[in-house]
Amino acid sequence: MIKVISYIVILLLTALMSFFLIFNFSPSFKKSVQLKIVNQIDNIASSRISNNLNAKGSVAAEFINIPIEAREIAPDIIQVTGVGNTHVIQTSEGDIMFDTGLSIQAAKQMSALSEIYPEINLSHIILSHSHADHTGGVKFWYEDGVKIITHVEFEEEQRYLKELETYFWNRNRTLFPFMPESPPKLDLLSTGGIKPNLLVENDRPFKFTKGGMDFEIYALPGAEGSDNLVLWLPQKRVLFSGDFFGPLFPQFPNIFTMRGEKIRKPFEYIKSLEKIIDLDPVMIIPSHKDPLDNTFFINEGIRKILGATKHVHDETIKGMNSGKTVEALMREIRLPPELSITQEHGKVSWAVKSIWEYYSTWFHFDRTTELYAVPQSDIYNDLLGIIDELKMQKLIQNYIDRGDFLKALHLIEIVLFDRNYRGPVLNFENFVLKELLKQANDTTKNSYEIYWLNYKLNNNQERLEAQ
Incomplete structure (x- = not known):
């Protein structure tokens, strides 16, 4: 019954929002009403997760229960917490936003930010990649003249995720049954439709200066997909990592995603990790959870991730060349003690299978029936x-x-x-x-x-x- 009532309420709220969009109210009034309605939808979503026994203890439940609040985490850097964090870097010539969180939390994040920084003046929105928990707030924050910066592969990743939205949504609901039965249709909440006007290519970082602060954007694929990028502030030695390291640090990378998506390219990720080691950050600001500012912990963690990824990649290649089956390698390949890191998000045996099929496709050359x-x-x-x-x-x-x-x-x-x-x-x-x-x-x-x-x-x- 609670589930049915929740859907009815969401439908009514959506209808109400559509009413205000159709009739000729002022833009500021429309925006105010939209934000209030989105705020209520977020309340319903949070309640559904809290009341769902299958969600207890899950990463999704942990994220949805993170309080939404704005805080200064370093001079001139504000983080607005949530399922996905939104970040604002303040300069005297305008503000830079890195990632925009989840659409249903955008209203609360905007409200939280306005309490400590009411006069935001956005010049750029930088998106770490195309996932909805990083791009969901773009339609709320964007105004004419704001530059949207993404990886050159962003639009292609956005395209296939949108075209397969129903398929992926159903897979996600299998794993996360507290999700709504179908994707949101309202434009403000729906995924896709983001049109970047500055694209960053691999091996060609985009650099600019704003208000005396230098910004360097690096395309570092292989993490959460081929469209991953990070923001580097060289004067502060601060790295905005998006989902480059995943939700835990240090963790074994999620080369394989059970919910679906393309296989992430392991060798690209290795090269991207090497680039971050060269940058030598003293602070990492991820788009999930809290910043990291222990330099020793950061350096050791990145080197462990690099070593673990390279070990699994190289051992898989060695096993393939020696004629071992993928199942044998899934059983045999383990992380050595000195490279032991959590597998709560990515799993070694699944990475072995993903690397195998990434290089040699789904036909394993053992059963003829695989071809039919x-x-x-x-x-x-x-x-x-x-x-x-x-x-x-x-x-x-x-x-x-x-x-x-x-x-x-x-x-x-x-x-x-x-x-x-x-x-x-x-x-x-x-x-x-x-x-x-x-x-x-x-x-x-x-x-x-x-x-x-x-x-x-x-x-x-x-x-x-x-x-």
Whole structure:
């Protein structure tokens, strides 16, 4: 019921906003009404996450619960916190904004900023990449004459993300079930439509001076995509990193994204990390969470990320050349103790598979059927028709007893491919998924693996209850 009411309220608010857009009210009045309505939509979204049991302890819940407040984090630098941070660098000749946060939080971020800096005078908006939690506020902040600076690949990344919005949205909702059922349609809240007027190319940094402060923008691909860039303030030795390092620092990079998107290019990321080491920042200001200002921690962290990424990349290449299978390399390749960093966001074994397929595509040169459009699952029902069900269940139980949970799951997935199946194999799946979830929590704590296993457990529970 709460879910239904939330959607009704959002629809009513959207209709109200459309009313004010259609009729000839003054621009300032329209903007004021729009901001109030967006503010209420953010309240509803936050409430849905807070009330959703599947969101508890997730990165999404952690981010949505970050208080929205404006604070000076260094001389002339203001950070407005939220799911995605918005940053303002003040100069005597105009202000520079780096990233703009999430659209539904833009109204609150604007209000928070106005409390400590009411006379903002934007000359530039710099976007670290095309993801919605970094570009969502552009339509709120943009005014005629403001320059929007992005990577040269920004428009292409924005294009494919928009064209596949429904597909990616459904995948995201599988992992984050507290999301609305469909993407927002209202222009102010919808993704896409950003038109940069200054583009930065790889190996050709864009530099300018404003109010006596130097700004250097570097295109550093390979992090959150091919359109990643960072802002460097050489006089302060401050780096605005966007999502270059991800939500945790230091972390193993998320070369693979379970929710979808193109595979990130690992070798480009290695080169980009080397560039940041050359810059030698004393402060890193990410677009998620708090700034980092411990120079030793920053240097050690970046070098660990570089070493870990290079190790996994090089070991995968070595394994491919030696004739090992991708599955063998996923099992074998590990980070050495001196390069150990969290895998809560990116996971080593998934990076191995992504690197393999990035270099050699999806055809692994072992099964002819990979080349054709008849999946293995098409014969599952025929296979089950000639297999003794009790023997199958006994084999599954034997695998479970030996701790071979993934072998057990292969057999379980054959049986449960029939969505109408109701029987004891559902209990086997429930047990195996819980064991895999325990392993994930006890080892890498990878958020996406945990999201997926929880999703499958919820599906399993629904089928058990329907028996």
